[in-house]
Amino acid sequence: MTEKLKKAELLFIAIGTVDDRFVAEAMEPAAVKKRPWQRKPFAYGLASAAAVLLVVLSVFGGSMLSRIYGYMALPEEGRSHLSLQHALDTARDGMTAIRSEDIDLFSGAQIIWQEKDTEGYYAVKVNDDDVSTLKSLTAASETAVDPEADHMVKLWISFGDGTVISPYLKENPGNVGYGELFDYEPEVYPEYFCSDMVIDLIASDA
Amino acid sequence: MEDYQIVDLYWARSESAIEQTKTKYGRTLTGISFSLVSSREDAEECVNDTYLAAWNSMPTERPTYLGAFLAKIVRRLSVSRYRLAHAEKRGGAEGPVAELTDCIPSSMDVEKQFENGMLTAALNRFIEGLDKEKRYMFLRRYFYSDSVSDIAASLGAGEGRVKTTLHRIRLSLHDFLEKEGLI
Numbered sequence: 001m002t003e004k005l006k007k008a009e010l011l012f013i014a015i016g017t018v019d020d021r022f023v024a025e026a027m028e029p030a031a032v033k034k035r036p037w038q039r040k041p042f043a044y045g046l047a048s049a050a051a052v053l054l055v056v057l058s059v060f061g062g063s064m065l066s067r068i069y070g071y072m073a074l075p076e077e078g079r080s081h082l083s084l085q086h087a088l089d090t091a092r093d094g095m096t097a098i099r100s101e102d103i104d105l106f107s108g109a110q111i112i113w114q115e116k117d118t119e120g121y122y123a124v125k126v127n128d129d130d131v132s133t134l135k136s137l138t139a140a141s142e143t144a145v146d147p148e149a150d151h152m153v154k155l156w157i158s159f160g161d162g163t164v165i166s167p168y169l170k171e172n173p174g175n176v177g178y179g180e181l182f183d184y185e186p187e188v189y190p191e192y193f194c195s196d197m198v199i200d201l202i203a204s205d206a
Numbered sequence: 207m208e209d210y211q212i213v214d215l216y217w218a219r220s221e222s223a224i225e226q227t228k229t230k231y232g233r234t235l236t237g238i239s240f241s242l243v244s245s246r247e248d249a250e251e252c253v254n255d256t257y258l259a260a261w262n263s264m265p266t267e268r269p270t271y272l273g274a275f276l277a278k279i280v281r282r283l284s285v286s287r288y289r290l291a292h293a294e295k296r297g298g299a300e301g302p303v304a305e306l307t308d309c310i311p312s313s314m315d316v317e318k319q320f321e322n323g324m325l326t327a328a329l330n331r332f333i334e335g336l337d338k339e340k341r342y343m344f345l346r347r348y349f350y351s352d353s354v355s356d357i358a359a360s361l362g363a364g365e366g367r368v369k370t371t372l373h374r375i376r377l378s379l380h381d382f383l384e385k386e387g388l389i
Contacts, residue, residue, distance in 0.1 A: 007316040008306040009289075014316075015348045016281045017326045022333050023274035026345035027234065030360045 084195070087203040088113065088122075088153060095122050109134075109160040111202060115153045124202055131159055134197065157198070209272035216264035223264075224257050231273055235280045241351040242284040243291070252287060256280040281349065302348050308376040311384045332382045336375065343368060344375050 097120025103112060109131040112123045126134065134157055158164045207226050215223035235256055239249035256279045269275035310316060319325040333341055339361070346352040346360070354372070358365045 004307045004310070005304070007310045007314070008303050010316040010320055011306050011310060011325070012303045012348065013282075013285055014320050014325045014329060016278055016285065017329075018333060018345075018349070019330050020269065020271040020274035020278070022330075022341060022345055023277050023349060024271035025338075026342050026349065027273050027277065030339075030342050 087199045091202045105158045110158050113155040239280050239284040242288050252283045309379040328386050
């Protein structure tokens with residue numbers, strides 16, 4: 001046993017001698033926190049939708065607006081279609097997993113993901129038009145997502161200029177710990193049309 | 207039954223004290239021990255030894271937090287048993303112990319600081335300074351030896367978040383011990 005581990009073992013033993021009140025406090029079940037949007041889901045949903053609409057109307061016009069509108073205007077019953085998992089399963093066929101250090105964040109936009117309990121990463125390229133649309137959709141997003149939710153996949157959008165975001169998708173509640181891998185913007189919380197677009201982009205690359 | 211009532215039973219030398227202790231804390235104590243010794247049989251022996259230790263120490267002791275008092279005994283016994291069982295094949299450590307290597311300043315004489323009580327005092331100050339959730343995570347991981355997934359489930363949080371928070375707490379503890387001058 002190394003000296004370091006011996007010291008760690010002693011520290012572990014010492015933790016067993018801390019004040020009773022701390023031990024007693026931690027013996028009680030933890031109070032599970034409700035996130036703000038769980039406490040007031042309607043208010044948060046409304047604010048989020050209003051923010052998206054305002055930014056979309058005030059900043060973007062022309063073809064981009066119509067492109068975005070293409071996703072926004074999908075009626076619920078006409079909407080897809082594909083689940084994120086299905087899109088990932090489809091896209092993965094024929095692809096080779098890569099290592100995180102092989103991902104170049106300055107060589108064009110891409111969607112990158114890593115599935116739960118796996119080591120490798122997958123990436124699909126995104127063309128310039130789609131990048132602009134994704135940027136506008138995610139720029140209007142609520143940034144306060146729940147980083148605590150369990151996830152089946154970590155997913156990021158790299159815009160090719162070093163900027164990376166991690167959108168909260170229905171099946172992919174953000175990520176945790178991405179900041180340790182790359183320069184990083186916080187998780188965002190797009191509306192369903194952004195999720196749909198990401199899913200479609202992944203699926204269409206297959 | 208309330209803790210103070212069980213303690214009164216110990217003080218009255220009533221054998222129902224142990225029955226009441228088993229009813230209230232038996233599962234918790236077995237859980238603590240099992241997470242360290244990884245054997246149901248060994249865990250049960252440690253828990254029985256804990257009841258005996260409690261019986262022998264009351265009176266004279268009158269713990270305010272009976273659960274914590276028992277938890278510390280069973281943890282101590284279980285750690286001893288674990289160390290004994292692994293004395294000949296130590297080459298590594300897993301889980302919480304291995305993680306704690308992050309926390310120790312290289313120049314620190316842990317043994318000396320533990321023996322003179324400085325380390326426990328410093329740990330109490332450090333834990334006191336954590337917010338409630340971090341304190342819970344730290345104690346559940348490094349006192350109760352819970353898995354990260356169990357801690358995450360109990361908090362309704364993601365495993366990644368718990369791992370990241372624990373990592374940060376360990377770094378803070380390292381800095382804290384260094385600042386406290388425990389070398």
